[in-house]
Amino acid sequence: xxxxxxxxxxxxxxxxxxxxxxxxxxxxxxxxxxxxxxxxxxxxxxxxxxxxxxxxxxxxxxxxxxxxxxxxxxxxxxxxxxxxxxxxxxxxxxxxxxxxxxxxxxxxxxxxxxxxxxxxxxxxxxxxxxxxxxxxxxxxxxxxxxxxxxxxxxxxxxxxxxxxxxxxxxxxxxxxxxxxxxxxxxxxxxxxxxxxxxxxxxxxxxxxxxxxxxxxxxxxxxxxxxxxxxxxxxxxxxxxxxxxxxxxxxxxxxxxxxxxxxxxxxxxxxxxxxxxxxxxxxxxxxxxxxxxxxxxxxxxxxxxxxxxxxxxxxxxxxxxxxxxxxxxxxxxxxxxxxxxxxxxxxxxxxxxxxxxxxxxxxxxxxxxxxxxxxxxxxxxxxxxxxxxxxxxxxxxxxxxxxxxxxxxxxxxxxxxxxxxxxxxxxxxxxxxxxxxxxxxxxxxxxxxxxxxxxxxx
Amino acid sequence: xxxxxxxxxxxxxxxxxxxxxxxxxxxxxxxxxxxxxxxxxxxxxxxxxxxxxxxxxxxxxxxxxxxxxxxxxxxxxxxxxxxxxxxxxxxxxxxxxxxxxxxxxxxxxxxxxxxxxxxxxxxxxxxxxxxxxxxxxxxxxxxxxxxxxxxxxxxxxxxxxxxxxxxxxxxxxxxxxxxxxxxxxxxxxxxxxxxxxxxxxxxxxxxxxxxxxxxxxxxxxxxxxxxxxxxxxxx
Numbered sequence: 001x002x003x004x005x006x007x008x009x010x011x012x013x014x015x016x017x018x019x020x021x022x023x024x025x026x027x028x029x030x031x032x033x034x035x036x037x038x039x040x041x042x043x044x045x046x047x048x049x050x051x052x053x054x055x056x057x058x059x060x061x062x063x064x065x066x067x068x069x070x071x072x073x074x075x076x077x078x079x080x081x082x083x084x085x086x087x088x089x090x091x092x093x094x095x096x097x098x099x100x101x102x103x104x105x106x107x108x109x110x111x112x113x114x115x116x117x118x119x120x121x122x123x124x125x126x127x128x129x130x131x132x133x134x135x136x137x138x139x140x141x142x143x144x145x146x147x148x149x150x151x152x153x154x155x156x157x158x159x160x161x162x163x164x165x166x167x168x169x170x171x172x173x174x175x176x177x178x179x180x181x182x183x184x185x186x187x188x189x190x191x192x193x194x195x196x197x198x199x200x201x202x203x204x205x206x207x208x209x210x211x212x213x214x215x216x217x218x219x220x221x222x223x224x225x226x227x228x229x230x231x232x233x234x235x236x237x238x239x240x241x242x243x244x245x246x247x248x249x250x251x252x253x254x255x256x257x258x259x260x261x262x263x264x265x266x267x268x269x270x271x272x273x274x275x276x277x278x279x280x281x282x283x284x285x286x287x288x289x290x291x292x293x294x295x296x297x298x299x300x301x302x303x304x305x306x307x308x309x310x311x312x313x314x315x316x317x318x319x320x321x322x323x324x325x326x327x328x329x330x331x332x333x334x335x336x337x338x339x340x341x342x343x344x345x346x347x348x349x350x351x352x353x354x355x356x357x358x359x360x361x362x363x364x365x366x367x368x369x370x371x372x373x374x375x376x377x378x379x380x381x382x383x384x385x386x387x388x389x390x391x392x393x394x395x396x397x398x399x400x401x402x403x404x405x406x407x408x409x410x411x412x413x414x415x416x417x418x419x420x421x422x423x424x425x426x427x428x429x430x431x432x433x434x435x436x437x438x439x440x441x442x443x444x445x446x447x448x449x450x451x452x453x454x455x456x457x
Numbered sequence: 458x459x460x461x462x463x464x465x466x467x468x469x470x471x472x473x474x475x476x477x478x479x480x481x482x483x484x485x486x487x488x489x490x491x492x493x494x495x496x497x498x499x500x501x502x503x504x505x506x507x508x509x510x511x512x513x514x515x516x517x518x519x520x521x522x523x524x525x526x527x528x529x530x531x532x533x534x535x536x537x538x539x540x541x542x543x544x545x546x547x548x549x550x551x552x553x554x555x556x557x558x559x560x561x562x563x564x565x566x567x568x569x570x571x572x573x574x575x576x577x578x579x580x581x582x583x584x585x586x587x588x589x590x591x592x593x594x595x596x597x598x599x600x601x602x603x604x605x606x607x608x609x610x611x612x613x614x615x616x617x618x619x620x621x622x623x624x625x626x627x628x629x630x631x632x633x634x635x636x637x638x639x640x641x642x643x644x645x646x647x648x649x650x651x652x653x654x655x656x657x658x659x660x661x662x663x664x665x666x667x668x669x670x671x672x673x674x675x676x677x678x679x680x681x682x683x684x685x686x687x688x689x690x691x692x
Binding site: 004005008009012317318321322353354355356357358359360361363364374377379380381382383384385393396397399400403404405406409413416432435436438439440441442443445446448449450451453454455 | 464466468469470471472473474476477480492494495496497498500502503504505506507508509511514515518542543546589590592593594621622624625626627628629630631632633634635636637638639640641642665666668669670672673
């Protein structure tokens, strides 16, 4: 994985990407602000959402077992997967047992996280993405760059060209959104009718009844969960909520925070199987893939409260400029910067906790009040603890020593003054001063420090 | 009121005018200002970068020096934020008791002393940049703006996306220099289009970054600390 600063530098050079990002995040940001401001008890809702998530994470072991029992009583089967490989293997086994080779998929971050499509393809099982944006990415062999709007980095013209190239009968499609939607509809209709298996993720899993909840905008997800005879839901273990009463809070928080809508167009909820209605077989695969490690960090676990609304991405000035791919994961933006290092191990993803100016816009936007700046600082501490003896650690220790004594501090101030007029040299040196002077002038060191003025007055 | 002044290390060394202005302003308003010379740094650089041990040592030092002060004022929202948000997390004894008595300048003036009008005069068009830590860490709200509105001769000008981060972020400015510079470029462009002569803020660190960017682009806009404007009187 590329270091964040290097990946971000490349994104900054791409002018089309910069325009697409600024336009899209700006639009969603304004919509979110307007629908959030009309809710009188928004702050109380956020507090409730946070409290439910905290309580659930503390009792996760119990709620998961309760969920398993409820799903099985409703005629579904539950599988437990330690990691991505196990989860993929379970889905493949289910497909093979049913002799299914054609699958249709609901938009799902988790299946992207575990690389399910690639694993299925390797066993000759064809999984087609049916969410409009996910379809675009699949056709172009591209990766998502936003939680909610995975193809946010693409504009209409780029999508038109892609459809002309890849979709049957779309050679003359224009960049009119209605025409693009129609082209995808014609393409997907054939896939829906031929599908032997539906695959979904989950926004929420209700423990008390074993119900799965998926929210979406297009209705294609509901085609996947109702049309094929076999349905497999793959979900992270943190998706469980105890009761329907708890769900009510999140169904208010999520649409306003994510798409900036009062209510999302489609909310699909199913419980096991129902004879003569929808799929006749239902499997729920519960995936850990690093989540219990996150849970073990009593500070870091707060990141598991995330409901994947992407409000933090849309308000983040760093995301807006670096784009989603720079975060090297299906979870980009501020939440990705605190989640990915924990899921993969901090030592493998050292640059992400620093991919923030700690401006705090994400914290204010988060519907479940995850203290993302606080978590970033916490993870920086874990990065520092894990990297001894590098140049930065040495410099920071020396700085700390200097600042912990008045005598050493005042001596350093006098030394700094010797550097007056030395700006030209600083700019030619490598290191932090060089990085600073690439875009900004250095301040000049004044003749007198404040404390010297104070003593002399 | 007897006010103990905390001067951020970089302000002491690089921007003494902001601290001098704070002293002159408070004395003009009839308060007694003390400066405890043992002070150095609040520990923010270390606390925000993950160097918790060094941060804790500096935090303990801060609490030792200021522990018995009635009220501590700092011309810096981010240093105040460090004391109020980080010291307890770092497990510093006495931090919780001291924290509510450590105030940013506008918090002291408007929040504690109830003074919107400090009798200042300043000729010019001023754009106020609400720094992230003033807005979202210690939440000063509109206190600085209320002070600026009462300054004689001062014309307060708006600019788009004012509450968006300028891109400084401490070590972020050098660790992610390209993204930081892109954020700065947008802030500079917005300020230049505003017609302001001066950009003012509660934090010298952000002003060092914004001022450095303005100077690099050849802009005549000056970066001034809120205290420097409030200390101004008609000549």
